[in-house]
Amino acid sequence: MKPLPSDSTIEMKDAIGTVKSTAKSLSGGFAVAEAMRQTNPDVVACYPITPSTLVVEKFSELVANGEVDTEFVAVESEHSALSACLAATAAGVRSQTASSSQGLAYMWEVLYAVSGLRLPVVLHCANRALSAPINIHGDHTDTMGARDSGWIQLYAENPQEAYDNALAAVRIAEHPDVLLPVLGSQDGYTVTHSVERVDVLPDKEVKKFVGQYTPKSALLDIENPVTFGPLVSPKHAFELKLQGIEAMSRAEDVIDSIGEEFAFLTGRPLDSVELYRMEDAELVMVVIGSVAGTARVAIDRLRSDGTKAGLLKIRSYRPFPSTRICEVLGGKKAVAVLDRALSPGAPYSPLYTDICAALYSHGVILPLASFVHGIGGRDTYPKQIIEAFQRIEEKLKVGESMNQTEYLGIT
Amino acid sequence: MNPQKKFIAAPGGIIPNPGNTADRQTGDWRVERPVIDMERCTHCMICWIYCPDSAIVAKEGRFIEFDLVHCKGCGICAEECPPNCIDMIEELTFQNINGTSGDEQ
Structure with missing residues (x-):
């Protein structure tokens, strides 16, 4: 394993935040390992699996x-x-x-135990398709399957966001109003193995930002003994699960406030949704993960040809920022939802279903088209996104229904 | 016996006050209730030794009563009693199933 290119780092001259960061060239996996080095967690337990292996091997090297x-x-x-x-x-x-992928699937029953016990564990996930057919490349089927497990889910578009999310995750998880585990996701290979510029905060700033973990109850606090994980009868279990729902809804505000604090340091806002060319947009695409970059290129091209296209990127998938999404999408001509997961037998893929439920429950009724892309790591190109927009435009013109999911890039 | 205190669930179902079983109704799934014939009881306290739920109330080395809030009706006391003076009687034959006021259900 090559060392981090720390000798080739350059000083950031254009930092907007109050703290001077250092620009490093890091892959998404190494960016997370760098965030972990700076966070210096007490315990890290891992079993390596592609494509999250970069995180594990780099971090074990730091330990060694x-x-x-x-x-x-x-x-x-x-x-x-x-x-x-x-x-x-x-x-x-x-x-x-x-x-x-399979590693996350193998964690399944423990996922629910961690969130149910309200333990602020942080899991760095590199999205990968689930077998079969065996495939080591990126799609969101693994984490989308875990969406009901009570974990907060943050999705990163690029190595910088993977780094930022890895730091913010610690604070969000441990916030006394939240106390829920956080899963930080990045697309396998597209992000995990792509080396990009990552602005890294100074170690001492990260130390200050993440602070100390001070649990309210701890098994090793022998002065104040507690019981974790007792059997809970039907008399009390429902209320306990509802406490998790309430914590998840409080997490929306916590994510925003920690995002603001982070932006003050770095100049990079960590909003639950990110907007691109949305002010006057008529046609909007909702995306999650690394495809946001591709969609921006597509939208720029569409704009230069006169189509008023815009982008809404979901960073926080759980909690799902329904109100914010409805504020932004209300009044648009049509919305296309780009999923990177399949949900066989369901009416639509997970993101579409969530967007649809959020809009309908807020009384925002507009044409909503479903697209699925990138299954098993298939690349998505700006051309495909442009054509998707054009098909929506065409359907709007002739008044044709959009209720059939379209699969991008299939041969 | 202690009345039922209001249960306040700590996040994660964590129990911050260990040993709180004394305050809880743990005998509400009993099917049979132990009934003692005090005339034949020798106060040998074998039942007190064997009871897995500490549900034999004793005072100065003598049997006083069963703690029906915590007795789960396992019948070990009846099985072990040397003079055989404890009978297990079906709960349905009693008006009050819990050994408490019976209002909590």
Whole structure:
């Protein structure tokens, strides 16, 4: 493994935030490992799986070199990795893990245990298709499947966002109004293995930003003994699960306020949704993940040809910022939702379903088209997005229904 | 016995006050209730030793009563009683199933 190119770093001259960052060339995986190095979690338990392996191998190297104080637990499976994190956080320390695809699937039952116990574990996920057919490339089927597991889900578009989300995740998870685990996602290969400029905060600023983890209850606090994970009867279980729902809804404000704090440091806002050329947009595409960059290029080209196109990128998928989305989409001529996951037998893919439910429940009724792209790591090109917009325009013109999901880039 | 205190769920179902079973109704799934014939009881306290739920109330080495808030009706006391003076009687034959006021259900 090559060392981080720290010798080739350049000083940022155009920093907007109050803190001077250092620009480094990092892949998404290494960017997360860098954030983990700066966060210096007490426990990291991982089982490597492509494409999240970059995170794990870089971080274990940092541990071996003594650059972090972390207790690295090299477990024999992902089920054990998340179980070790659960136990460590219940014991009273900060823990993190990383995984992808089958690894995340193998963590499944522990995902619900972590969120149900309200333990602020942070999981760095590199999105990858689920077998079969076996495929190591990116799509969102793995994390979309985990959307009901009670974890906050943040999606990164590029290595910079992967780094930013990895730092913000710690604060969001541990916020006393939230106390929920956070899953930070980035598209396998497209983000994890793409080396881009990443503005890295100084170590001491990150240390200040993430602060100390001070749990309210901890198993190793022997002065104040508590019981974690008792059997809960039907008498109380419903209310306990509802507490998780309430925490998730409080997380919307927490994500915004921590995003503002982060923006003050870095100049980069961490909004739950990001808008591009939306002010006068008539046709809007809603996307999640790395395809946002491709969509921006497509929208610029459409704009130069006179089509008023705009982009809404979802950064926080859970909690789903319904109100904000409805404010932004209300009054548009048509909206196209671009999913990167399949939900066989469901009316539509997950993101479309969520957007549809959010709009309908807020009384925003407009033509809503469903597109699915990038399954099994298939590339998506600006041309395909432009054509998708053009088909919507055409259908609007002739008054044709848009209720059939279209699959982009299939041969 | 202690009246039922209001249950306030800590986030995550964490129990911040260990040993709180004394305050909780844990005997509400009992099917059979132990009934003692005090005339034959020798106060040997074998039942007190064997009871897995500490539901035998004793005072100065003598049997006083069953704690029906916590007794789950396992019948070990009846099984072990040397003079055989404890019978297990179906709960349905009693008016009050819980050994408490019966209003909580």
